[in-house]
Amino acid sequence: MSSSLNIGIAGLGTVGSGVIELFANNLEHINKRTGKFLKLTSVSAKDKSKKRNININDFVWYDDPCDMAASEDIDVFVELIGGSDGIPKKSVEIALSSGKHVVTANKALIATHGFELSKIAELNSSLLNFEASVAGGIPIIKSLKESLAGNKLNKIYGILNGTCNFILTQMEKTGKPFAEVLREAQKLGYAESDPSFDINGTDTAHKLAVLSALMMGIPPNFSSIRIEGIESIRSEDIAYSKKLGFCIKLLGIVLKKDRGYIQRVHPCMIPVTSSISRIDDVKNAIFVEGNFIGPLVLEGLGAGSGPTASAVVSDLIDISKGNFIPPFGCSLENKNNIEKIDTERFGPWYIRLEVIDKPGVLAEIAAELKNQSVSIESVLQRGRAPGECVSLIITTHETNEKNFKNAMEKIKKLNALTEPPCMIRIENF
Numbered sequence: 143m144s145s146s147l148n149i150g151i152a153g154l155g156t157v158g159s160g161v162i163e164l165f166a167n168n169l170e171h172i173n174k175r176t177g178k179f180l181k182l183t184s185v186s187a188k189d190k191s192k193k194r195n196i197n198i199n200d201f202v203w204y205d206d207p208c209d210m211a212a213s214e215d216i217d218v219f220v221e222l223i224g225g226s227d228g229i230p231k232k233s234v235e236i237a238l239s240s241g242k243h244v245v246t247a248n249k250a251l252i253a254t255h256g257f258e259l260s261k262i263a264e265l266n267s268s269l270l271n272f273e274a275s276v277a278g279g280i281p282i283i284k285s286l287k288e289s290l291a292g293n294k295l296n297k298i299y300g301i302l303n304g305t306c307n308f309i310l311t312q313m314e315k316t317g318k319p320f321a322e323v324l325r326e327a328q329k330l331g332y333a334e335s336d337p338s339f340d341i342n343g344t345d346t347a348h349k350l351a352v353l354s355a356l357m358m359g360i361p362p363n364f365s366s367i368r369i370e371g372i373e374s375i376r377s378e379d380i381a382y383s384k385k386l387g388f389c390i391k392l393l394g395i396v397l398k399k400d401r402g403y404i405q406r407v408h409p410c411m412i413p414v415t416s417s418i419s420r421i422d423d424v425k426n427a428i429f430v431e432g433n434f435i436g437p438l439v440l441e442g443l444g445a446g447s448g449p450t451a452s453a454v455v456s457d458l459i460d461i462s463k464g465n466f467i468p469p470f471g472c473s474l475e476n477k478n479n480i481e482k483i484d485t486e487r488f489g490p491w492y493i494r495l496e497v498i499d500k501p502g503v504l505a506e507i508a509a510e511l512k513n514q515s516v517s518i519e520s521v522l523q524r525g526r527a528p529g530e531c532v533s534l535i536i537t538t539h540e541t542n543e544k545n546f547k548n549a550m551e552k553i554k555k556l557n558a559l560t561e562p563p564c565m566i567r568i569e570n571f
C-alpha cells in the first residue's frame with residue numbers, strides 16, 4: 143500500500159452512517175482495488191451525545207464541520223449534512239480553498255452553488271465529486287463525465303425522486319388518495335416529515351440542474367427550471383390515465399435543441415407500454431440519448447443508506463486513484479455557452495374539469511379551446527348528475543403550450559367550474 147488517504151466525514155445521518163458501515167464491512171476489498179489505504183480519521187455532526195447505530199469512538203470528533211474542513215489531518219472532506227447554504231457551503235469552501243478534495247451527496251448545494259464551488263476547486267487543484275447527489279446508487283454522474291464523454295447528448299429524462307414515484311405507484315396500485323399514501327410513505331421512511339421539497343418537484347429540479355450541467359458542459363441553472371409537483375394529482379387522475387392507456391410519473395427533462403436547451407420538471411402521462419412506466423415505487427431511472435450510443439437506461443435505488451453510501455465511496459476511490467476529472471466534466475475555460483430557451487412545448491394534454499352537469503357546458507369549454515386552436519382528441523364524462531358536479535376528462539391533440547394555457551385561463555373563469563382544473567402533459571417517452 144503506497145500511502146493513506148485521510149478522510150473526514152461531516153454528517154452522520156442516513157448517508158454518513160451508511161458510509162461508515164460500508165467502510166467497516168468492505169475496507170479490505172476497497173483498499174486492494176485502490177492501492178492506497180483509505181482511512182476514516184475524523185467525524186462531525188450536530189450532537190456528539192446522540193445515540194447512533196455506528197461506532198464513532200475511534201474517530202476524532204469535531205463540533206464544527208468548518209474546523210474539520212480546515213484541519214491538516216484530513217485529505218478529503220466528505221459533506222453529508224445537506225442544504226444549499228450555511229455550514230455545508232461554508233465548510234466545503236474552506237476545504238476546497240485549503241487544497242483538500244471534497245465529496246458530497248448534496249444536490250441542493252451543487253445545483254445552486256456548483257459553479258462557484260468548481261471555480262474554487264479548479265483554482266486550488268482540488269477535486270469536487272458528487273456522484274451521490276443524483277439518483278443515489280445509480281452511477282449516472284460518472285457515466286456522463288466519463289463513459290459517455292465521447293457522445294453529444296441531446297436528451298436526458300428520468301424519474302429522479304423515489305418518494306414521488308412511490309406515491310404515484312401506490313396510488314395506482316391501491317386506488318388510495320394522495321394524502322393517505324403520503325402518510326404511508328412517511329411511516330415507511332420513504333418521505334421526510336416535511337416532504338415539501340420532494341412532492342413539489344424541488345428535489346427533482348436540483349438533480350436535473352446537475353444532470354443538465356454535465357450533459358452540456360454548462361453551469362447548473364437551477365433557478366431557471368420550470369417546476370410543477372405532484373400535489374394536485376388525485377386518485378381519479380390515476381384511474382382515468384389508466385383507462386386512457388397511460389400512467390403518471392414525475393419526470394425531470396432536459397432537451398438540447400439547435401438554439402439552446404429546455405429544462406423542466408412536471409408530472410407526465412406516459413404510455414403504459416413505455417419502458418419508464420414499469421419503474422415502480424422508490425426506484426429511479428434515467429434515460430439518456432447520445433449521437434453515437436443511442437438510447438441508454440440506468441435504473442436502480444435512488445436513495446437510502448446503502449446505495450447512497452456506495453456512490454460516496456466510489457467518489458473516494460476515484461480520488462485515491464488520482465482520477466482528476468473537473469467537477470462538471472470539462473474545465474471551466476472550456477465550458478459551453480448554451481442559452482436556456484423558453485420555447486413553448488408542443489404536445490398533447492390531459493385535462494380534468496370538475497363542472498356542474500348542465501346543458502351547454504361542454505360547448506363553452508370546446509369554444510375556448512377552439513379559439514386558441516387547441517384541437518380535442520377525446521372527451522369522457524362519467525355518470526349523469528343534472529345540476530350537480532361531474533368530472534369531465536378531455537385529452538387534446540398536440541398543441542402549443544402558450545395557446546393551451548391561454549384557453550385554460552378562460553376556461554378557469556367559467557361559472558360551471560367548481561374547482562381549478564387539473565392539467566397534465568402527455569409525453570410519448
Ligand SMILES: NC(=O)c1ccc[n+]([C@@H]2O[C@H](COP(=O)([O-])OP(=O)(O)OC[C@H]3O[C@@H](n4cnc5c(N)ncnc54)[C@H](OP(=O)(O)O)[C@@H]3O)[C@@H](O)[C@H]2O)c1
Pocket residue numbers: 152153154155156157158186187188189190192205206207221222223224225229247248249250274275278444445446447450
Ligand atoms: N438520505 C438519502 O437517501 C440521500 C440520498 C441521496 C442524497 N442525499 C443527500 O445526502 C445528504 C445527507 O442526507 P441524510 O439523509 O444522511 O441526512 P440526515 O439523515 O438528516 O443527516 C444529517 C446529518 O447532518 C448532521 N448535521 C446537521 N446539521 C449539522 C451542523 N450544523 N453541523 C454538523 N452536522 C450537522 C446531523 O447531525 P446529528 O446526527 O447530530 O443530528 C446528521 O448527522 C443531503 O445532502 C441529502 O440531500 C441523501
